[in-house]
Amino acid sequence: MELSLSTSLPSFSFFLFFFLLVLSVSSEASRRKDEERASTPPRGWNSYDSFCWTVSEEEFLQNAEILSQKLHAQGYEYVVVDYLWYRRKVPGAYVDSLGFDVIDEWGRMIPDPVRWPSSRGGKGFTEVANKVHSMGLKFGIHTMRGISTQAVNAKTPILDTTTGSAYQESGRVWHAQDIGMKEKVCAWMQHGFMSVNTDLGAGKAFLRSLYQQYASWGVDFIKNDCVFGDDLNINEITYISEVLKELDRPILYSLSPGTSVTPDMAKAVSGLSNLYRITADDWDSWGDVASHFDVARDFSAAKMIGASGLLGKSWPDLDMLPLGYLTDPGSNEGPHRRSRLNLKEQRTQFPYIRGSSSPRGRKHRRSGMYPTRVEESEVEVLGLTSCKDPKASGWLVKELDQDLEQICWKENMEGRYGEPFCLYKRNTLVESDEEIMYGSQYQGALHLLASENAKYCLNASPRRKITSREFTRGSFSHCTWNANQMWEFHGNGTLISSYSGLCAIMKKVKANAGAAGARSWIATGRSGEIYLAFFNLNPDNMVIAAEVSDLAKALPGQSVTSCVGKEIWSGSDLGRPTNDTIATMVGSHDSALYVLKCN
Template structure:
């Protein structure tokens, strides 16, 4: 133990040297493209939730090494709460069950990770993973744990002793922003003040420890999307940039992400989630088409990232043997997606060049799933295709002279008619769609001022979304030394429920539920419920720094339609996919001549090739490519065109 402590102190001293000064040798190595391709691997969450053990993890890793590593799957990632004791009363947002060291840092639960005993952390697991030819990743949360704050642990300095500044030792309560807790794990973690030297020292000590363990990837959660904490992302990126070996930096989750928001972080990281959690429902799969299109159009695929490239991440592939969201159970059920839906998901993920992280228990992977995730054409597209973009020139009509339909979805309405609901979303405050909030004199309560959304009202005669401003009526815990300036900021209360305040970030992060925003919960001193109305008509949330916008969504509607993506291969081949989002088998048509419209300077007259899933040869007939696509299915063509 003494030897380990001396080694750790030595490592921290070396890490501080890396962090403070970068030699010319380090500069040259930092320019190496360490993440030039979308990462590929396996993550434990979809199959095991938080309860995975060392034995189960290594069993999966061994099979991945044997069966998936030859196909480019090289990362194995332990998802969240690896530090939580698996005992009665413990669950995803419980308090007091975590294992922390004397510096307030999370360490693996020795009951589930026995090799971590004696201060080893994940070192032995990482060594085993590396011996299998794989790379090791872990999930981490924002900031500091509530448990560390309650214990008021001291902050570790790079000298191996407690951090001192201004003549005193600094502790967890000095750096914690207790009113900025993770919105969906409020008992778990909160932000740290990165303006303080002690706050930065704490984050530095975390990632120094992960590097010492041999970690190759960190999935940093509750810092992006509507949980955005740009200051922490920026500082962690700076710390990781000084580690003189490849290290992948991943962000999660991605609820409410826009291209503008992606541009805030893409240069700081290597992969970032662009939706909430994706589970095995068709609604979750279909919800990825719009955001993946928007990011491709904004040229975010493979943009410059941390010491390499960055990739919009569409979340794990929830195939095979799974658990349920937030469960205390391990894998116990089979994926609900049918074969066509799984092919659609894998094809879209490949064409959008998303990182491919398999989510099922690999010990029980079935032949059909294995065939999909190792399909050589899809893996070639995912890593080596270019010019990847949605292809708008498709139709479901034989009359190709009719107007092409970009979103052909025939909206199937219920008998209740065209009722619309408000959908509150968060977006970057510099975006035009964030502007539209105004104050009104009309109010049911004379003591409260009403503010309403009046920007870009798409629906005529639709009542505006309105809330009432109320002064903050809470005081901070006297033990919390961090004091934000909340002058000019307010709670926003519902018209008829003055005890309920508007939340910025939702507590559920499921992709298909993202439209259902604008929730109210009991008022509390929480930055997620604190807002500031600016003179330019923007409404800023203090938790994320993002601005509120409102959309009007038609209720009782099931979206369908057809979509298409296109890309080019390394040898000039054209990849073209048709997707059927309808509830019935649908013919899809495209003109061969239209393929050239998305490739500047290239004129295409005729094509021939194969359809991947059926294996059938394809020859254009009268300048047209056509196929009947199954319900929720897809067709993928590999074309050689003249």
């Protein structure tokens, strides 16, 4: 069955959460009340790719109605308002502007009443959630790290939800500026939000008041941004997870963004969440689509799919499907163009649209037939990983003279791979009160420079949202007293970011990683059927094949000798039982999907 989302939805934007090419569940399964949360990957619609931050209540509910009518029966049930639903849409307001948000007396974000008129009178999203629930759907919102800069500047008091009044401890009332960590602002929205100090009772009280309010509005899904990937904030994730466990209302917890995420990093948060991004923003370019294949393979091999999560399971998230009517990244306007992906590229990104099946287990493997060989150049990239990763212990100090030292990635010290990647320690002379204050706070931490006299320091969390197109040895910006520029070198050879607690690592990647080759993936359904998908990531048509005997990898403990079935996109049958090879010509950037019964 083929579904063209852009033609099915002529008036409104549409795209889906994209979760490792997982099969849709039956309507009965998706509607039942599961004993555990996220027992299958959640699916639905999110406003970001179509409206950026400017979506209105009317536009949101219109899209929810379309989802309810068109795809709810196939298991798509979540509709999510993405970021800045609290920002006033007035001249001067944009993605990283300051001072245009609507906050309550406790410094909490509340919907902009002009764009969300039903929120007036302190109702928040209650009426919107009620309307979504009446459609048989579930309602979600986007949240940011910690607390807003606007609330900190306004010195709002913090709500103690146990008393209904201002939070007091140690004989005083606590305010936003007491808990906001200005040295840990969100790297890609520096004027917007900063971390909350969860070591303080007041910091915990603020986060508790946020998520209890969301539950009171009827929220079913929360996408928490600027807390994962390069922006990892494990303290906030951990405490929010604890709060969500205590709520009477079940809320799925999703983490974002996914810049530089590795399976080792994901293992630290998978038990605290239900979803976590493993890629940067996915837009409607073939490069973004192709880059996901290796990522999906790595997380499947690491057994992260359907692992234990927050009161249920957790799932790696490859971001949204940019289909239908879209806007542009950072835009201040709603949908104005169609997806640039052609139909073949769209179904390659989203091959599984049949209902009545969900995966029981899957193995990913490369096809055994490659008619052409594509040469790929390698580049060296500075990334972040879990400090438990043994490869993270790859740094050493190189003394140049008594006053000057470098920290170098030791793999290249012998020069076999060209010049080693080295950073210079910055020798800072304490001259101001600010430097005295931060020098004390960051004892043992370093600024690292690209050269001896450079004025730009290495950033741990570059100010970026789209990274699949970026290849660089490092990201540098003007030196400031900010946690994302502070590093600690340990004697075990690790270089630790003060911003996220992650470790720096140098790795080689292919300059066009994921953009060449053929792939074949297999999965099984509830009734024992086997799904075989071929993907051609090359610019030319090619034959892709799989041995029937290899399909047994989807059925542990069983053998496969013969298969019958059909290819979904073309509707063609295999014709007769096949016992050796399944092969087909697959067009450029296209896919083929077989549903097989095998013995």
